Amino acid sequence: MAAATKVLISHPERVIDPSSGLTKRDLxxxxxxxxxxxxxxxKDRPIALV
Incomplete structure (x- = not known):
């Protein structure tokens, strides 16, 4: 199992999908x-999760 890592999300309450109400925290x-x-x-793939 992977070790837990804390990730800081700027404005986690920001809604990114108005139709569902999905927030950055939810994602x-x-x-x-x-x-x-x-x-x-x-692994070994060039990718950016933005």
Whole structure:
């Protein structure tokens, strides 16, 4: 299991999808939940998550 890492998100309450009310914090929590599956697939690939 990967070690927990604290990530600072600027304006975590900012809504990024008005139709669903999804916030930047929600997106960060999603990435944290899928990271163990996602990161091996991204290894050695040029990618930027913005």
């Amino acid at each position: 960060g929590e999603y990435y944290a939940q899928v990271s163990l599956w996602l990161l091996p697939h991204l």
